[in-house]
Every structure is written in C-alpha cells, then in structure tokens.
Amino acid sequence: xxxxxxxxxxxxxxxxxxxxxxxxxxxxxxxxxxxxxxxxxxxxxxxxxxxxxxxxxxxxxxxxxxxxxxxxxxxxxxxxxxxxxxxxxxxxxxxxxxxxxxxxxxxxxxxxxxxxxxxxxxxxxxxxxxxxxxxxxxxxxxxxxxxxxxxxxxxxxxxxxxxxxxxxxxxxxxxxxxxxxxxxxxxxxxxxxxxxxxxxxxxxxxxxxxxxxxxxxxxxxxxxxxxxxxxxxxxxxxxxxxxxxxxxxxxxxxxxxxxxxxxxxxxxxxxxxxxxxxxxxxxxxxxxxxxxxxxxxxxxxxxxxxxxxxxxxxxxxxxxxxxxxxxxxxxxxxxxxxxxxxxxxxxxxxxxxxxxxxxxxxxxxxxxxxxxxxxxxxxxxxxxxxxxxxxxxxxxxxxxxxxxxxxxxxxxxxxxxxxxx
Numbered sequence: 001x002x003x004x005x006x007x008x009x010x011x012x013x014x015x016x017x018x019x020x021x022x023x024x025x026x027x028x029x030x031x032x033x034x035x036x037x038x039x040x041x042x043x044x045x046x047x048x049x050x051x052x053x054x055x056x057x058x059x060x061x062x063x064x065x066x067x068x069x070x071x072x073x074x075x076x077x078x079x080x081x082x083x084x085x086x087x088x089x090x091x092x093x094x095x096x097x098x099x100x101x102x103x104x105x106x107x108x109x110x111x112x113x114x115x116x117x118x119x120x121x122x123x124x125x126x127x128x129x130x131x132x133x134x135x136x137x138x139x140x141x142x143x144x145x146x147x148x149x150x151x152x153x154x155x156x157x158x159x160x161x162x163x164x165x166x167x168x169x170x171x172x173x174x175x176x177x178x179x180x181x182x183x184x185x186x187x188x189x190x191x192x193x194x195x196x197x198x199x200x201x202x203x204x205x206x207x208x209x210x211x212x213x214x215x216x217x218x219x220x221x222x223x224x225x226x227x228x229x230x231x232x233x234x235x236x237x238x239x240x241x242x243x244x245x246x247x248x249x250x251x252x253x254x255x256x257x258x259x260x261x262x263x264x265x266x267x268x269x270x271x272x273x274x275x276x277x278x279x280x281x282x283x284x285x286x287x288x289x290x291x292x293x294x295x296x297x298x299x300x301x302x303x304x305x306x307x308x309x310x311x312x313x314x315x316x317x318x319x320x321x322x323x324x325x326x327x328x329x330x331x332x333x334x335x336x337x338x339x340x341x342x343x344x345x346x347x348x349x350x351x352x353x354x355x356x357x358x359x360x361x362x363x364x365x366x367x368x369x370x371x372x373x374x375x376x377x378x379x380x381x382x383x384x385x386x387x388x389x390x391x392x393x394x395x396x397x398x399x400x401x402x403x404x405x406x407x408x409x410x411x412x413x414x415x416x417x418x419x420x421x
Contacts, residue, residue, distance in 0.1 A: 010141040015043065015053050020093030024058065025139055027074035027090075028099070032062045037099070038121075038136040038144065045132050048143075048154050049186065058099045059136060061119040064088050067099050085115055103127065105171060122146050129168055129175050130182060131160045157188025165198035173205040177217040177243070180234050184224035191233060200237040207242055214243050215291035222269035226261065228254050244287065248276050255341035263353060270297050271334055274304040275341060281306050303327070304334040311339045313351040317358055318400055324359045325397060332359050367393050368405040369412060377409075377416040384419065391415050 015021060016039065028037040037060040043053050060067060064080070067088045071078040077091040086101035102124040103115040118124065121136065125146035128134040132154035136144040145151050153160050159182045161168045161175075169175050176199045183191060206214065221227050234240035235250065253275040260267060277284050281302045288298035309323060311332075324332045333356055340352040369392060374385045392412050396402055 009143055010044065010047050010137050012139075012141050013047055015047075015056060016137075016139065016141065018093075020095050021056060021097070023074065023076060023092045024071070024090045024097045024099070027070045027076055028058075028060055028062060028067065030074070031066055031070040032060065035138060036061050038138055040100075040136050041128075041133050044135040044137045044143065045154050045186075047137075048135070048151065056095075056097050058097055059102055059121075059124060060099055061102055063101055063117055067101070086117055126162060127171070128162050129172075129178060131162055132158075132182075132186065134162050154186070157186055158192060159183050159187050159195065160192045161195055161198070165192075165195050166202065169198055169202050169205075173202065174209055174213055174217065176202060176206055176239060177214065177221070180230045180239065181217055181221040181224075183233065184221050184227040184230035187230065196233065196237060199239060203237060203239045203242050206239065211290060211292040215293055218243060218273065218291070219269040222272040223267060225267065226257060227272070228257055243291075244276060245290075247278055249278060249342075250276065251344070252276070252338065252341045255344040256337060259337065259341055262349075265337070270300055271304060271337065274301040274334070275338055277301065277305055279305045279307045300330070300334065303331040304338055306335070311335050311355075313340070313343060313355065315355060320355055320358050321362055321401065322397055324362060325364055325401070329359060329364065365401050365403070367396060368408050369393075373409065373412060374416070377412050379416050379419070388412070388415055388419065 010016075025037060037058050039056065040059040041057045043056045045051075046053050062070065064083045064086055067090075068078040068080070071088070071090050079089040079091065079096075081087050081089040081098070082100075086103050088099050090097040090099055101117045102119060102121060104118050104120075104123045105127050106114045106116050115127075121144065125134040125136075130153075131147045131150040133150075134145075134147055135150045135154070136146075138144070143151060147162055149160065152158075159179060161179075179195055179199055221230060224230070231240065231250070231253065240248070253272060256272060256275040259265065274284070277287060284301045284305045285298065288301055293301070309326070311323065315323070320332075327335065336352060336356050336359070340349075343352075369389065371385050371389060374388050375381060377388075379385055379388050392408060392415055395411050395415075396408055402408065
C-alpha cells in the first residue's frame, strides 16, 4: 500500500493551529524534521465526521527518549505515561498531548503486547483496531489513509477491523467490546458481518480481561446518544452475557434511553447500567464488585434499584417531598427515571416529568432538632436519644416538614415524657 491521496483533506482546523498544538509539533519537528509527527486516531476521525474533539493524539517516528528531549528542549513538560509502549504525554498550555512512537507488535496474548518501535507508518497502521482509527493527518490537514478504506468507512459509519478481524481480536480481546462501543458512537447501517462473526466466535475471551478495562468500555458504550442497537447486537452475539450476568431488564434500558432523548435529559451511563439490572440491591452490589466500579458508582446503582419505597406517577406533592427527604435528590431522580422507564406509558409522561421537576425544585429542609435538644428535654445520653429523635423526625415529616421549631420542641417533650428510661 502507498500513501493514498484523499480528495477532501481536513484543512487546518483551529485545534491543529492552536498555540499549544503548534508548540508541541514545532518541538518534535526541530529534532525529527518536517512530517516526523502526525495527528492520529480520534482527533482525525472526529474532525472528519463532524464530531467534537476531546483528545489530540500524535504519532511520531521519534523514539520516546528523543520525544522527551525534544519537548524538554522546547520548555515543555514531558510525562512518561507509557514509555514501554512508546507513549510520552506532552503538557503545553495546560493541555495534554499523547505522543506515541510508531510501533509494531512483537508478541501478543490477548491482554497485553510486546512492541518494537519502527519508522514505518504502514506498519504502525496495521496494528490498529479499526480502519476509521488508522487515519493520520499532517499539519496542513492532508490525510494519510494507509488502509485506503478509513476515510470512506468513517463517513459511512462502518466499523471494520484492519485486516483479519480474528487476528486483531486475538491481539487484544478488549477489541470485542471496542467494536460494540464504536458501533454505538459511530456506526450506521448494517454491521460488518466479518467483525460480528469474529466477536461472537471469541466472546468467551472477554472474561480473561481485567474488570476495570471491561467496565470502562461498557460505560463508554452506554454514554453514546443511542446505544440500543449496539446492545441488541451484543445480546444477539452472546457478548453481553459475558460481562453482565442474567437476568437483564433490556426493555427498561431501552425505554430509559428513549425517555432521555425525548425529554432532553442528560445521558447518564451509570444509570443506564442500573436500568439493565433487576431491582435487587445484593445483585447490583455483586455486579458492581465484579466490574470494579467506584464506590460512588456502586452506591448510586444500589440506591437506584432498591425495591422500596416504590415510586408511582400519581404521587402527591407531599408524598414526593417525603420520598425526596428520605432518598435524597439524586436517588429520587434516578428511581423516578427507572420507574418511568418500567411503566413506559406515553400517557403518564407529564406526571413523571412533573414529579421530577417538583423534586428538583424543592429544597430539602434540615431537621430542626439535635441530640442536644433531646438531652435538654431530660433524655439521658445513650441509645434512647436516637430513638426519641427518630420518632420526632417521623412526626415532623408526617406534618410536611413543619417550619416551626417550637412545635417540634413541644412534640419532643411529649415523646420524652412518655418514654421509660
């Protein structure tokens, strides 16, 4: 293959000509000469298809040592984030740029690879996963498309492995999940048959991956605007059951995605994961542990799928306030969305939307009494203080969070007098 010309080059985009980007590229070219470094992967792909740019990755013929020296000579910070695999991160203007030396695989085992550095752009492209990711752009915006298919595949939404799909997957089994993630984010039309067949054939190998790698890919997949077709394909191929145990509530998941789109709600991948799980906190906790989710993610999922108290679309404002006080705003909102998705009745949309709006507009009041107030009423220090406080708090909630501290104190005195210490 030769460097394939592309009729529609990217042109010089603002992110390419920004001062911090120019500083990094200038530093590399002072050592390696013109065209020693090119933009690669996501920044090229996303610009090509009109998506926002998150990270700017750069490929270079310079070795990590040469890259580091070039950056430091230009007064830029160089962080050795993955030197063994050829990666140095440059910091310019407070922005990170991941710079990786061209490389080829020496050995792979499906989880990690031993690489050798090269100066051959074609060799580097052959070890990448999908054709739409094996795209390079020079500083002038001209594109190098080694496979000859990357630009066309990106524009058509085709997620196609570079070379033989099974070989690419055997090099890194995470590529199975990446295939579905990229389908969710960039895919259009019918999926590539060879890619689907390879993913299905090697699906069991997903279980050999580190849990953190699996959960990261899953949450990225769920963060897509509409991951439903990709998840359906994961079900069809049997891949989903390799990472999430049965039972799964696929219908609730699909309904939640639809609600988020219809109501312009924020896309929340952790809640989408919760939607797939049954309303069983122990089961959710096991899934969270198996996926090595963070404590915050685990707690959010467990709170969202707790079976009680159940939320209904016909709850009164008073009942809504009581539930928000008990659950907190975040857990109430999550449970309301999941209950709405389970109901999945268009006719009840105004009620659910109104419930969530009312909850978000209500400020949860602090309980006006403390343990010191209880002891001042004659209750001795000890477990009884908490019991009295809880009984008075229940009364206060039943009275719709009465904004009257004196009435709360009178109730406290009555409760304290009626208790045997």
